[in-house]
Amino acid sequence: MRSTIVLGIGATLLASCSGNKQKTEEKVAQQQKPNVIFLIADDIGYGDLSCNGSKTIHTPNVERLAARGVRFTDAHAVAATSTPSRYSLFTGHYAWRRNDTGIAAGDAGMVIRPEQPTVADMFRECGYVTGAIGKWHLGLGDKTGTQDWNGFITPGPTDIGFDYSYLMAATADRVPCVFVENQRIVNLDPNDPVAVNYKEPFPGEPLGKDHPELLTKLKPSPNHGHDMAIVNGISRIGYMKGGKQALWEDENIADSITCKAVQFIENHKDEPFFLYVGTNDAHVPRWPHPRFVGKSGMGPRGDALLQFDWTVGQVMDALEKAGIAENTLIVLSSDNGPVVDDGYADRAVELLGDHKPWGPFRGGKYSIFEAGTRIPMIVSWPAQVKPGVSDALVSQVDLYASMASLMGKTLEEGAGPDSQDHLDAFLGKDLKGRDYVVEVAGSLSVSDGEWKYIAPSNGAAYQKLTNIELGNSKEEQLYNLKQDIGEQNNLAAEHPEIVAKLKAILEKEKAK
Numbered sequence: 001m002r003s004t005i006v007l008g009i010g011a012t013l014l015a016s017c018s019g020n021k022q023k024t025e026e027k028v029a030q031q032q033k034p035n036v037i038f039l040i041a042d043d044i045g046y047g048d049l050s051c052n053g054s055k056t057i058h059t060p061n062v063e064r065l066a067a068r069g070v071r072f073t074d075a076h077a078v079a080a081t082s083t084p085s086r087y088s089l090f091t092g093h094y095a096w097r098r099n100d101t102g103i104a105a106g107d108a109g110m111v112i113r114p115e116q117p118t119v120a121d122m123f124r125e126c127g128y129v130t131g132a133i134g135k136w137h138l139g140l141g142d143k144t145g146t147q148d149w150n151g152f153i154t155p156g157p158t159d160i161g162f163d164y165s166y167l168m169a170a171t172a173d174r175v176p177c178v179f180v181e182n183q184r185i186v187n188l189d190p191n192d193p194v195a196v197n198y199k200e201p202f203p204g205e206p207l208g209k210d211h212p213e214l215l216t217k218l219k220p221s222p223n224h225g226h227d228m229a230i231v232n233g234i235s236r237i238g239y240m241k242g243g244k245q246a247l248w249e250d251e252n253i254a255d256s257i258t259c260k261a262v263q264f265i266e267n268h269k270d271e272p273f274f275l276y277v278g279t280n281d282a283h284v285p286r287w288p289h290p291r292f293v294g295k296s297g298m299g300p301r302g303d304a305l306l307q308f309d310w311t312v313g314q315v316m317d318a319l320e321k322a323g324i325a326e327n328t329l330i331v332l333s334s335d336n337g338p339v340v341d342d343g344y345a346d347r348a349v350e351l352l353g354d355h356k357p358w359g360p361f362r363g364g365k366y367s368i369f370e371a372g373t374r375i376p377m378i379v380s381w382p383a384q385v386k387p388g389v390s391d392a393l394v395s396q397v398d399l400y401a402s403m404a405s406l407m408g409k410t411l412e413e414g415a416g417p418d419s420q421d422h423l424d425a426f427l428g429k430d431l432k433g434r435d436y437v438v439e440v441a442g443s444l445s446v447s448d449g450e451w452k453y454i455a456p457s458n459g460a461a462y463q464k465l466t467n468i469e470l471g472n473s474k475e476e477q478l479y480n481l482k483q484d485i486g487e488q489n490n491l492a493a494e495h496p497e498i499v500a501k502l503k504a505i506l507e508k509e510k511a512k
Ligand code: NG6
Pocket: 042, 043, 080, 081, 082, 083, 103, 137, 171, 173, 223, 224, 225, 226, 237, 283, 284, 336, 342, 343
């Protein structure tokens, strides 16, 4: 009973994907194909949203989305930082299987190789128009430091399934501070070319560390290192020169991303589309638009959360206006857990008050404890999904295979090797989800929803800069998440049999 509708849709879509059915059948399928939007926040924690119980921040648009969708309490990103997390989301391949999926520099080559199949490729094969807008952080071009920033940057998103792209190459705290549309820098004056270097500064270009008087917007926090190129009164990681006309203004980043997302929706309202929107909020440097400044009472970090909420509202409104809200499936989530001071003196720590970005969980961004990877998730699809709350164990790595299943497609050999079809869980029909999730942040962990094992490692237990417990330990760790959600009591010594069981799962996964 529970999956009748879904299977029905899958079968219809299969007809359209296979491409050799009769016209009438195709037309019916065409009408039923849902649009799909992945709306991925940056560094927004479970406790940063009022739909997840926070009383210290009010995010009404996310609440509106949650009220019409399934809100997950046990949803996971694969990693506790952006690059590996997004890598796994798009490829269905565990980032920890490769040693080059760590936080990408602003001049990193594309981490997903053109020959790798992605969820965007899959949608494209099904006749969808595909777009990627906003935070990317998966590298562009072939090799680190070799991009032609002033020409067509290749390979790029079009090689991994995206017809359209409008991206920040990395993060707002990394150069180059420009938007790249369809693999070309937006507003570039050919007489003022962009140069990027992560090894050495450009002679004559002032650096944040030497010129604090030029830092009119934000100053870096001591020892974090965001004190190199100065762009718009904020110093960044890496060196950059030129491109004056193309530089973004930090207060307009959310507007630019949102506007492009709304435009994409308007342009493609009459054909099925897949849209990835990565917001810059609430990553550092946090410098929201003046209309949000002072509105949260928590300084720029809280204001950036309100700005994120606004983006969510704009996307929902655009769908309504286009008349396609009913048949659009939105996955709202975050790339990793929250961080308070991540490199700029924005008073996030001082103004936090009683707000708990990490919710009931231990750790935060960068951490193998739950707050690193247990992220907010809402799946809404008014035409098909009954609103509710689900405690199913779900992971972003499964979105690829699950979306393929929605399309009635089986992944081809080698595609999304770690991605499992949990469409029923994402649609709120199966309340169990995965048997276990595997995650990485320094150490590897495996959890079956009740028990979580963290493998021993030599990583630091604590990160002083961000005041985050990273969770690494030379000892084995075992927590009972049902009784001890805050991961306070290591029960490894008491339950060697559970340690052995989870360890065996991890070893099996590693051997794949
Ligand atoms: C870290 C940066 C941090 C942030 C992070 C990436 C330092 C000390 N810290 O290396 O500010 O940019 O990388 O964040 O350099 S992520 O969410 O995109 O993964």
